[in-house]
Amino acid sequence: MSLFSKKAVVLLLMAVASLGALDAYAAKAKPGDAAPIKVSMLSGKFTFTLPKGFVANPLPPGATGATGTMYANETTKTVVIAAENNLAPGVTVKDNDGEFLDSTAADFDVAEHKNLPDFTKLSEKSLTMKGTGLGLRQVDSTATQGGGKTLNTTLMAGSGNRMAVIQVISRPSDKDGHDTLVKQITGK
Numbered sequence: 001m002s003l004f005s006k007k008a009v010v011l012l013l014m015a016v017a018s019l020g021a022l023d024a025y026a027a028k029a030k031p032g033d034a035a036p037i038k039v040s041m042l043s044g045k046f047t048f049t050l051p052k053g054f055v056a057n058p059l060p061p062g063a064t065g066a067t068g069t070m071y072a073n074e075t076t077k078t079v080v081i082a083a084e085n086n087l088a089p090g091v092t093v094k095d096n097d098g099e100f101l102d103s104t105a106a107d108f109d110v111a112e113h114k115n116l117p118d119f120t121k122l123s124e125k126s127l128t129m130k131g132t133g134l135g136l137r138q139v140d141s142t143a144t145q146g147g148g149k150t151l152n153t154t155l156m157a158g159s160g161n162r163m164a165v166i167q168v169i170s171r172p173s174d175k176d177g178h179d180t181l182v183k184q185i186t187g188k
Contacts, residue, residue: 036050037056041157042160045157048186050184053074053076055074057072059083065085068081078171080185095132095133096134101126101137116145118144124140129186134159138154138155139153141154150170152168155168155185166185168182
């Protein structure tokens with residue numbers, strides 16, 4: 001596992017570990033008051049808008065410069081975790097760095113199989129964001145997290161000395177809503 005991929009896995013695991021706090025965050029959410037939220041990552045190279053109903057809750061900062069926010073929608077029981085982290089000192093990646101994205105996706109797969117016994121990878125896609133050329137890896141999966149079965153889409157990207165991970169977590173019964181939200185985030 002390369003050094004920058006190890007940091008990617010640490011960031012991903014931090015995001016997944018935060019799921020245990022979902023009930024506490026959801027209890028604060030007031031969906032009727034929540035307006036659409038614009039999210040900007042990697043110095044504006046990856047932006048998207050979450051629809052009305054999501055409430056933002058910052059995640060605790062990581063020791064390596066990791067920052068993130070958990071967006072919870074109490075009505076749909078959907079969570080979006082958006083996190084960024086520094087790559088290892090001296091490591092930089094291009095905006096569409098296939099080697100970095102392939103390695104990060106492979107390391108993510110290994111880590112999820114290790115940490116979630118019923119993790120099932122459904123698909124993996126390579127995407128490029130319109131307008132910025134930022135490359136993404138999209139991994140769709142299912143697993144038991146936060147007390148129940150979940151449908152998950154994890155998006156990974158890197159630019160310069162930073163990487164971003166977005167994880168969309170929904171109930172399996174809301175596949176259409178999950179797919180629509182992922183399309184809003186990726187623009188695909």
